Amino acid sequence: MMRNFISVVTRHWISLVGAIIALVAVVLMLTLVGIQMTGFRGGAYLGILTYMLLPMVFAIGLVLIPVGVMRKRKLDAASAALHEAQAPGLPIIDLNNEHTRGVVLASVVIGLLSLVLLAGATYKGVHEMESVAFCGTVCHTVMEPEHTAFQRSPHSKITCADCHIGAGADWFVKSKISGSWQMISVALNLYPTPVTSPVHDLRPARDTCEQCHWPTKHVGDKLQVKTKFADDETNTESKTVLVMKVGGQQGSASTGIHWHVDRGVEIRYLTDPTRQNVYDIEMTTPAGKKVFKTEAAPEGPTEWRTMDCVDCHNRPAHVFYPADKELNSAMDDGRIDKTLPFIKREGLRVLQEGKYASKEEARAGIAREVEGFYKTSYADVATAKAAQIKAAGDALGDIYSWNVFPKMKVTWGTHKNNLGHSEEAPGCFRCHDKKHTTADGARIGANCKTCHAVLADEEEDPEILKTLRP
Ligand code: HEC
Ligand code: HEC
Ligand code: HEC
Ligand code: HEC
Ligand code: HEC
Structure with missing residues (x-):
């Protein structure tokens, strides 16, 4: 049977080349898998070679085999036609013929084995593409800033895909399509420097962040003690102590910072593509709807955006600090x-x-x-x-x-952090700026106590710390 198969496959040079390519690819693939099974970890490139490139080469080899067989048949048919007036259009598979039976059987067996092998490799390859190593290092220069910051973040033990793809088939497919485009743009040097931020087609936080963080979890007050040093000769040390009113919903209504993402609260805002300037704000709560307006948006592109976790936590994994x-x-x-x-x-x-x-x-x-x-x-x-x-x-x-x-081209202040307010980034003050008002004059709270109690502001030896840490 095998001998028959081989004789068919080797009769035309295209199928012969295909068979050799497929064989070499499969041997290499199995060897590399074997090496990796012994515990050798070669990094992202080895994975891509083993589970993506070699399987592709293997598949190409497999496709060439029937192409060659077909070619050969056409040539045979053409020469037969010289003798017979009517050559059959399609091959006649006569299973009574021992030779044909052998070829068909071998083809089915080899075809099925190939299918299993390719399916396994594809599965593994897809996983490989979602690993942090793949996302962060394959496009090394492009992703280096995010990958570096990610490794220092509280999220360094989850994967890029947890936030950038999430669960479910539709986003998976979407990400593979945009991922393929990104690979091309990296290969052709078409990517923007720095990489554009914010990410306009980021998956909504409810499908990503909220898979791990219980959005209605009551956080309550959070104490923050910050140590600072002045620029004098002794680097005078001081402390800033804040009680952040994070809040969060447990009952039917809440107060505090996490109120923005309560059930039943929706805040939409008109903004420019950088999201650093906020124009009209539309707030819908169980109590009704309010519209806050400030100066009109200038000419140029704008978008309406619905607020979620990422409007404040825009750098949960990629914090570039001042x-x-x-x-x-x-x-x-x-x-x-x-x-x-x-x-x-x-x-x-x-x-x-x-x-x-x-x-x-x-x-x-x-x-x-x-x-x-x-x-x-x-x-x-x-x-x-x-x-x-x-x-x-x-x-x-x-x-x-x-x-x-x-x-x-990423430097100090390129990627702004919206979680707070500072000279580099207005953050909360994009909306809490005393300028956004409703038609009847109501404003969005901008009192310092709305968001936190400042118990000490750059004090050298604050009383409050003597109480908290006697
Ligand atoms: C905890 C969730 C989370 C994880 C994990 C995460 N990211 Fe992000 N990433 C974000 C968010 C949110 C933004 C969008 C920032 C914005 O739109 O303002 C972002 C933005 C980006 C950007 C756009 C440029 C920028 O800095 O804003 C790149 C590139 C990026 N991420 C790559 C990665 C890579 C590579 C990994 C894995 C090494 C990763 N991300 C892991 C949440 C995450
Ligand atoms: C796969 C699970 C997972 C996803 C998805 C996820 N996180 Fe986290 N997050 C974690 C873990 C784990 C921690 C670390 C907890 C710790 O350090 O105690 C964390 C910590 C945090 C913290 C606390 C940071 C700090 O300084 O202590 C914030 C804020 C946060 N995540 C926001 C987000 C946001 C926003 C998103 C979506 C863009 C997100 N997370 C997506 C698992 C996740
Ligand atoms: C896109 C606009 C926008 C941004 C950005 C924004 N807020 Fe708000 N915030 C609002 C609106 C609108 C209200 C409701 C004002 C009202 O009730 O009249 C509000 C209310 C609040 C409240 C009062 C909630 C309560 O108890 O009723 C707090 C606290 C708050 N914001 C904190 C913050 C903090 C902290 C940040 C930054 C990390 C921030 N906000 C960023 C729009 C915004
Ligand atoms: C209006 C801005 C804003 C929004 C929207 C927001 N957060 Fe926060 N969140 C904050 C601030 C401010 C803190 C306190 C940060 C600090 O002091 O370190 C905080 C703290 C947290 C913490 C840390 C809590 C702890 O125990 O230390 C987590 C986790 C978190 N947020 C997750 C989320 C998730 C998930 C969402 C979306 C469902 C979300 N946040 C939406 C502003 C916001
Ligand atoms: C809309 C909410 C909001 C308002 C209003 C607000 N802050 Fe803040 N503030 C924040 C958030 C959020 C942070 C960031 C906390 C962190 O670093 O995690 C912060 C941080 C600070 C810090 C520490 C900064 C640092 O890292 O050194 C100081 C000091 C401060 N605020 C003072 C003020 C004063 C003074 C006012 C009144 C003029 C004010 N804030 C109004 C939300 C607010």
Whole structure:
């Protein structure tokens, strides 16, 4: 039977080439699977080779086999037609013929085996495409900023697909189609730098975030203690203490910040594509509908957007921090020695003013700058605390490479965080700005106490902490 099959397959060069391609691909595939089963993890590229590229090559080989067989049959038929006036249009499969039986049987067996193999590989390949390694590293340069930030985020143990695709077939297909387009745009260098944000066709939060976070969970008040350092010689340390009124729904109605996503509350707003400017706001609650207006939207593209988790938590997995915040936390947790004179001021200076073409250049340049500062201004410190100065240089290099990506044109403030209000991003103040009013003059609350109690604002030794941490 096998001999018959082989003789049919090898009679035309196209099917012969197809058979060889398929055979080589399958052997390589099985070898790589075997290697990976022994525990070897080659990273995303090995997965793509094993479960996507080789199966494609295998499938191409398989398709070539019948093409060659058909060609051969046509040639045979053509020469037969010279002898007989009527050549049959389609092959006659005569199962009484032992040779034909063998070929048909072998084809069915090999066909079924191939199908199983391809189905398995496709399944594995699709999973591969949803792994963090695939999303974050295959398009390395393009996704590097998001992948880097993701690894430091509270979500570093879930996958990109949990938020960017979610469950269900329709979004799965949608994501594979847009994913294919993205692969092409990466291959042809058509992608925008930086990658466009916000993501306009992001799946609504109710299908993603709310699969893991109970949206009506009552969070209540949340205490926040922030440590800050000033830019004087001693890097004067201070504390800011806030009680965030997060709230959240448990009963029928709630107050607090999470009120915006309560059942029965819908807030729609007119905004420009950056979502940083908010014009008309339409609020629907069980009590009725209110419209808040401010200056009219300017000419140009606008969109109506319904508020969900992502309008405040727009950087749950990709937080790019301002240099000031990064320095405060590095000094607070000891990565940078807070007793080094002027380290806060100098750190900020080298992070924000330095222009570097690559990360390696940045690390070297930053370390050199910091060392240089102490050598010229504090020669005694430069020798006494050489190790601390070196560590500070390294930590500053880390901070830079977590937030600045020259190749993608991502730098301080490129991706704004809407969870709060600051000079870089108005966040809550896009709506809570005392300018949005209803026709009868009602405003959206902008009193500091609407959202939090500020128990201490940059105080060196606040009373409240003596009570909370005696
Ligand atoms: C916790 C949910 C979550 C996870 C996990 C997540 N993302 Fe995102 N991502 C978001 C949200 C939300 C936005 C949209 C921000 C916006 O529209 O303002 C976003 C935006 C992006 C953007 C657009 C550029 C930008 O920074 O806004 C890219 C690219 C991206 N994500 C890639 C990834 C990659 C790669 C991974 C995995 C390594 C990943 N994401 C994991 C929630 C997530
Ligand atoms: C697959 C499950 C999953 C999905 C989907 C998910 N999260 Fe999370 N989220 C987590 C886990 C796990 C944590 C970490 C909890 C912890 O650190 O205690 C977390 C933490 C958080 C936190 C607390 C952050 C902090 O600083 O402590 C916020 C806010 C949050 N998620 C918002 C979101 C938003 C917004 C989305 C949708 C864009 C989302 N999450 C999607 C699982 C998920
Ligand atoms: C798209 C516009 C918009 C954004 C952005 C926005 N809010 Fe609101 N918020 C509203 C509207 C509208 C109301 C209802 C005002 C009213 O009841 O008159 C409101 C009400 C509130 C309330 C009062 C809820 C209650 O107890 O009745 C709090 C607290 C609040 N917002 C906090 C925040 C915080 C914190 C942020 C930023 C993280 C934020 N909001 C961002 C539109 C917005
Ligand atoms: C109006 C803005 C806004 C919206 C909308 C919003 N959040 Fe929040 N959320 C906040 C703020 C502000 C905090 C407090 C952040 C802090 O102090 O760290 C918070 C805190 C949280 C936390 C941390 C709670 C904890 O125990 O530490 C989680 C988880 C969270 N939000 C998830 C969600 C999810 C899921 C949604 C959508 C269903 C959502 N949020 C919608 C503003 C918002
Ligand atoms: C619409 C809600 C809202 C209003 C109104 C509001 N804030 Fe805030 N504020 C926030 C949120 C959200 C944060 C971010 C908390 C975090 O970092 O998790 C914040 C953060 C802060 C911080 C800490 C910033 C930092 O990280 O150092 C200070 C200080 C502060 N607010 C002061 C004020 C003062 C003063 C007012 C009145 C003029 C005010 N806020 C009005 C929502 C609000």
